[in-house]
Amino acid sequence: MSYTEDDDRRRHVRLIIRAYGFNFECFMDHGEIRFQAHLIDIALGGARLKLLSPEEAQAPPKGEVVVFSLGDKFPELGLASVRSNVRWTKGRELGLQFIEEPAIILADIQRVIAP
Numbered sequence: 001m002s003y004t005e006d007d008d009r010r011r012h013v014r015l016i017i018r019a020y021g022f023n024f025e026c027f028m029d030h031g032e033i034r035f036q037a038h039l040i041d042i043a044l045g046g047a048r049l050k051l052l053s054p055e056e057a058q059a060p061p062k063g064e065v066v067v068f069s070l071g072d073k074f075p076e077l078g079l080a081s082v083r084s085n086v087r088w089t090k091g092r093e094l095g096l097q098f099i100e101e102p103a104i105i106l107a108d109i110q111r112v113i114a115p
Helices: 007-011 106-113
Strands: 022-030 033-043 048-055 065-069 083-088 095-097
Touching: 022 048, 022 106, 048 065
Parallel strands: none
Antiparallel strands: 022 033, 022 065, 033 048, 048 095, 065 083, 083 095
């Protein structure tokens, strides 16, 4: 495992979804646009996504409020509609910070998403 300055800034341990070999689909709503995305990693404080569609749409800029969603998958996680701030963007990847942290623990996410 490598150490970076970002590790100091993170308040929450991240569950790296792609490490489990998943291409886990999620959604992000910004105004009238619904983006399909792959969930790259998730923590109690936020998530990192790679936008898939619509291809012609640009990622919302840093500071915008969006709604992150796992759709109707895993309703027990309470991640069907989570208001979030865009913290950074790089191409089609972006980092979200949940405005209100979900009332779950990381072990719950790991147990359900990556058994």
